Amino acid sequence: MKRLVVLGGGESGVGTAILGKKENFDVFLSDRGAIKDKYKAMLEEHGITYEENQHTEELILNADIVMKSPGIPKKAALIQKLKEQGTSVISEIEFASRYTDAKIIAITGSNGKTTTTSLMYHILKQAGLNVGLGGNIGTSFALLVATQKYDYYVLEISSFQLDDIETFRPDVAILLNITPDHLDEYDYSFDKYAQSKFKITENQSENDYFIYNLDDPKTVDMIGGINVRANQNPFSMRDANQNSYANNEFFFVNDSDGGLKMRIDELSLIGTHNISNSLAAATAANILKVRKESIKKSLMDFKSVEHRLEPVLTIGGIDFINDSKATNVNAAYFALESMKNPTVWIVGGKDKGNDYEELLPFVKKKVHSIVCLGLDNHKIIEFFSPYISTIVETNNMKDCVEQANKLANKGDTVLLSPACASFDLFNGYEDRGDQFKEEVRKL
Known part of the structure; x- marks a missing residue:
């Protein structure tokens, strides 16, 4: 034995x-x-x-x-x-994959994994397929394989899970984007981290599909040096010649039998990054031969993920938004990009080697006050104090929400999008988001 x-x-x-x-x-x-x-x-x-x-x-x-x-x-x-x-x-995904012959749709990327995985699952479920959801989200893949009998698995997969694979081979692999994250685990090398993400396709054959983001600079930079045997299906919001393409008005997934076309304002998810995520999921669903009308309906009625740009309440004309799942700078970038109103930004936690430079244009344009939520906020204060005159420090959620509420005016948004891990003060991003929602309700 x-x-x-x-x-x-x-x-x-x-x-x-x-x-x-x-x-x-x-x-x-x-x-x-x-x-x-x-x-x-x-x-x-x-x-x-x-x-x-x-x-x-x-x-x-x-x-x-x-x-x-x-x-x-x-x-x-x-x-x-x-x-x-x-x-x-x-890793667990390697072990579990050895004991199932179901079709696997695996999704990785620095940002948007949970949303895209949930959307992908929603599309397949609505289409009547016998599908399980697991990996880095919800139930572990291994437990599903042990206790259920699904024909399809939609898996959210992190770079850490990919580091320890040997034969894991998804039928459809999706790489959403690669931005600096967890670099402390990769000898502070962006290339090493990126190579880890590309492991999602390393065991794929010419019968499999690899869907990737043509607008992501690091992915495009790396792909030339990677031996991809799978059928490549890039998607883009810039290159109109791609089969999977969206602009600010329309959304297309083209194929030999007419393809799928819909208006962007029909999509249930908001924000440019989410158009990109929707494009990735629709491309995969099309490969899996889901009916076009069914894909379209699912893209229109999907409910967003908890703790990801989740509207909490509007109190006294102030919108409170929970984006606790934004545990890195790039995720906070997308959140700030989608803000329409003047913003009080709640940021901070366990720093993962963050570089806040890319957030500056949005912060200067949209943020009037910053509330730090963490044990050590010196880096945030040092970086943003030349641009933002009001920065306050808090080390618990009650004070944090009360301070943010005081600083916000009618018509403003209070955005919790921490850009950092949560483990200095909380049990995880869910705990952080739940406490935020609870304190907002008490206002």
Whole structure:
């Protein structure tokens, strides 16, 4: 019996352990921190041995195969030891993909993954297909493979999950964009991070499809040096010669049988970046032979993702918007770009090597006050104080929302779009967004 050791007792770890048990592995799960009660209950229900608050090396180094959760750094000493002794260290998506022959639509990119993945799932579900949603969103892919029988999987995939693949091969891969993010994990090399994103297509064959954004400079810069065997389907908002193209007025996905055409104002998602995301999803749906009318209807009635440019309330003529999912500069860029009114911007958290330069044009034009929400805000204050006269610091959500409300005038927008990770003050971006909504409701 082969020994599978799972490192990390969160969603992906527990899903892998359950699938491993089902596939007759001798499974052991180890987490250096505490495991949540809900996950412990799942492990116990399936009779899986586990430990928490420690990694016992002799129980780990004897593994035939190790699944490491995406949150564990590649540089961790234990991972280095495993690799030195030649043990295969893989990600959950790699492990799960070995036990399903369903069609896989995999979506990666620095920004827009969750929205595009949710939209893709919505389109396929509305079209009546037997489809599961997982990966970096909702339920782990491994748990779905262990417990469900879907014909299609739509997966949101991070660069960390792609780093540890060996044979993972999606039928349709979508690369939305590549902007600097998580560079601390890639030796501060943008190229290394970009190569990681391109791993989504490395095992694809000429029977598969690779959809990518022709307007994204880094993608275009890199693609020449990558051996892409899959059918390439670029989409663009600049090059009208592409089959998948949108401008400010119309949206097209052209093919040999008439294609799909609709007006931009019919799309349910707002903002230029979301037209691009919609284009990617529509291109994939068309490849999968979903009826044009069905794609169109789904693009029109899709409800946006929680914590992503989510309108909360309008109080005293002030709009409050929750974009807590904007954990990097590029995501905040899209949020600021889509602001129509004078803005009070809530920013800050755990900095990931941020460069705020690209936000300056929007900040100068649209933002009149900044509310910092974080334990260490010096970088934000230093960078923006020459341009914004009102910058206040807060270290909890209650003060933050009260300060923002005081600074806003009727007709303004208060935008929570932090451009940073949330782990200095919160349990995650969802917790940050939920607290924001709760404090706004108390105003």
